[in-house]
Amino acid sequence: MSLSRHLPRNRSYVCQSCIQKIRRQPYTAKHNPRQPLKASYDGAWEKKAQSIRSGAQQSMLEILEERGFVKDVAGGQKALDWLLTEKRIGVYVGVDPTAPSLHVGHLLPLMALYWMYIHGFYAVTLLGGGTVQIGDPSGRTSARKRQTSDIQLMNVESMKGQLKRLWGNVRALDTKHQFSQVVDRRFALLNNWEWLQGLSAVELMKDLGSGMRLGTMLSRDSVKLRMENGDGMAISEFCYPLFQAFDWWKMFSDKGVQLQIGGSDQYGNICAGMDAVGHMRKIYGEDEGDQGDEDPRTAAFGLTTPLLTSSSGEKFGKSAGNAVWLDQEMLNSFDLYQYFLRTADDDVERYLKLFTFIPIRQIELVMLQQKKDASKRIAQHLLAKEVVELAHGAFEAKRAEVAHKETFSQGTGTYSLSVLRKILQEASSKPNPSEQTISEPPKFAGRLRNINPLTTYKKEYAALANVQSSSSTIDAKKADASFEVTIIPRSVLQVGSFSRILYAAGLVRSRSEGRRLIQHQGAYIVVPGSGSLENPFSLKWEPIPQNFAEIDPTQYLVDWEALVLRIGKSKIKICRVINDNDFEREGLSYPGYEEFKEKCAAGGTSSEVR
Numbered sequence: 001m002s003l004s005r006h007l008p009r010n011r012s013y014v015c016q017s018c019i020q021k022i023r024r025q026p027y028t029a030k031h032n033p034r035q036p037l038k039a040s041y042d043g044a045w046e047k048k049a050q051s052i053r054s055g056a057q058q059s060m061l062e063i064l065e066e067r068g069f070v071k072d073v074a075g076g077q078k079a080l081d082w083l084l085t086e087k088r089i090g091v092y093v094g095v096d097p098t099a100p101s102l103h104v105g106h107l108l109p110l111m112a113l114y115w116m117y118i119h120g121f122y123a124v125t126l127l128g129g130g131t132v133q134i135g136d137p138s139g140r141t142s143a144r145k146r147q148t149s150d151i152q153l154m155n156v157e158s159m160k161g162q163l164k165r166l167w168g169n170v171r172a173l174d175t176k177h178q179f180s181q182v183v184d185r186r187f188a189l190l191n192n193w194e195w196l197q198g199l200s201a202v203e204l205m206k207d208l209g210s211g212m213r214l215g216t217m218l219s220r221d222s223v224k225l226r227m228e229n230g231d232g233m234a235i236s237e238f239c240y241p242l243f244q245a246f247d248w249w250k251m252f253s254d255k256g257v258q259l260q261i262g263g264s265d266q267y268g269n270i271c272a273g274m275d276a277v278g279h280m281r282k283i284y285g286e287d288e289g290d291q292g293d294e295d296p297r298t299a300a301f302g303l304t305t306p307l308l309t310s311s312s313g314e315k316f317g318k319s320a321g322n323a324v325w326l327d328q329e330m331l332n333s334f335d336l337y338q339y340f341l342r343t344a345d346d347d348v349e350r351y352l353k354l355f356t357f358i359p360i361r362q363i364e365l366v367m368l369q370q371k372k373d374a375s376k377r378i379a380q381h382l383l384a385k386e387v388v389e390l391a392h393g394a395f396e397a398k399r400a401e402v403a404h405k406e407t408f409s410q411g412t413g414t415y416s417l418s419v420l421r422k423i424l425q426e427a428s429s430k431p432n433p434s435e436q437t438i439s440e441p442p443k444f445a446g447r448l449r450n451i452n453p454l455t456t457y458k459k460e461y462a463a464l465a466n467v468q469s470s471s472s473t474i475d476a477k478k479a480d481a482s483f484e485v486t487i488i489p490r491s492v493l494q495v496g497s498f499s500r501i502l503y504a505a506g507l508v509r510s511r512s513e514g515r516r517l518i519q520h521q522g523a524y525i526v527v528p529g530s531g532s533l534e535n536p537f538s539l540k541w542e543p544i545p546q547n548f549a550e551i552d553p554t555q556y557l558v559d560w561e562a563l564v565l566r567i568g569k570s571k572i573k574i575c576r577v578i579n580d581n582d583f584e585r586e587g588l589s590y591p592g593y594e595e596f597k598e599k600c601a602a603g604g605t606s607s608e609v610r
């Protein structure tokens with residue numbers, strides 16, 4: 001970006017107007033943001049705008065709002081609504097490749113972007129190959145660990161492939177749902193390393209840095225969080241918003257990208273970018289007719305998507321404490337399907353709007369059907385299938401659907417053990433997380449065996465990440481009733497105590513509810529020996545016997561250490577049983593524990609307290 005690169009050779013003096021001209025060169029508008037993209041010329045855009053103005057059609061912003069994508073709009077809601085109607089602008093979502101795969105949390109801003117693509121906007125997914133090296137401090141109480149360049153390269157490669165595949169699947173879904181074929185659609189996948197690698201620090205500070213105010217930057221949540229509750233912040237992290245802002249300016253001036261979409265943690269970065277773009281526009285001059293920053297036709301806007309929590313208050317995107325990856329090699333289609341299949345009835349309509357391209361009217365019809373018989377989980381199956389189709393493609397989605405429908409076809413049917421086994425293994429292995437970090441590139445045994453090293457890396461990454469988070473979940477006394485694995489002490493397993501076990505596992509709200517459920521044959525348990533953990537093709541479920549008062553639950557222990565319980569079609573809990581002393585020492589608890597201890601202390605017998 002240095003000026004001298006653009007100066008004619010052998011010229012000792014250059015006049016001011018030439019300098020001005022040259023200065024504009026690095027960012028010359030291949031597409032001038034003032035000019036709408038081509039489709040508007042053939043009148044199609046104007047026709048659509050007219051129909052929106054007359055109220056016959058929803059505006060782009062109304063569509064995004066109706067589906068639940070809009071948390072905050074920076075730059076003015078009305079102005080953005082107007083702009084999106086009048087002009088076919090460019091829009092982008094950026095992601096830093098901090099891991100080899102995106103996780104389901106990334107889908108929210110991406111889905112908003114894909115919708116805009118479907119409606120004819122120029123949509124860019126930007127891979128932060130440059131910014132990832134600096135590290136976005138947003139929402140983090142400590143700095144990210146520095147990654148080796150090997151790891152960085154692999155993450156970039158892997159995510160690039162994934163974003164590409166996602167675009168392919170979006171286009172297939174676009175065709176499947178038969179959205180208007182009139183609009184010609186345009187998208188791009190860019191990597192900011194392209195321009196950040198050659199960016200001069202002097203140029204960045206001189207131009208962009210001079211337009212960003214310290215006071216504003218210090219007041220951002222991400223900075224305050226670190227200064228007040230975290231471990232401070234490095235200058236590099238503090239300057240991160242400048243680089244993200246530069247991306248925007250680059251794409252704003254080159255490609256007419258006037259809107260940035262991000263998760264709610266990106267609000268500060270997006271506002272900083274808007275300030276910077278405004279400042280750069282002043283430095284690099286504007287064509288005639290510009291009304292300055294206030295002119296919505298040429299201004300930059302930001303949109304943030306909400307932070308998702310389920311109706312029960314859980315953070316969206318974690319399963320048993322682990323991230324739900326979109327990469328098939330890190331989380332297979334069956335498991336991804338299963339994650340969405342477990343969506344609560346109260347959340348499913350909202351998720352259908354957010355994570356699928358199914359038109360709203362169709363979603364309403366599905367919900368009507370769902371309400372008639374919620375136990376069929378029609379809406380959940382539809383949601384799970386569409387998400388797998390988006391992430392892994394139509395073929396995988398069909399396979400996952402068939403596998404799930406078969407395994408859960410009967411209340412007492414068999415269930416594929418892959419998920420259960422994985423969780424059991426995690427629960428029983430207690431690695432020391434501090435000894436296992438991913439700062440070193442994995443040793444690629446796969447290379448010798450002719451296996452793609454990237455595949456090996458991804459699998460190892462996922463396994464290690466899972467082990468780290470599940471061990472902290474379990475060890476750190478955070479055994480949350482909503483997780484798939486619960487730890488219970490041996491003393492809960494007594495003859496006749498099944499209702500208490502269901503309660504302790506967090507599957508029901510009281511012992512009496514557990515008792516009722518068992519009586520109505522609505523609670524199931526895996527029969528041990530019906531499939532072994534070494535050869536896990538399937539396990540058999542049977543309803544917890546109605547005469548449970550006479551039954552000893554220990555006869556159901558799988559591998560002598562776990563009870564695998566289910567209520568309804570797919571709410572599964574794995575109860576890892578440990579001895580009472582360990583349970584006490586770890587400071588763990590379970591619903592009903594206090595009551596049990598009190599009764600024991602009062603001298604109750606085991607049969608009285610069961």
Ligand SMILES: N[C@@H](Cc1ccc(O)cc1)C(=O)O
Nearest residue numbers: 094095096128131136244247
């Ligand atoms: N900072 C964003 C990613 C990003 C990177 C570059 C951008 O230009 C925009 C967004 C995040 O961490 O999620």
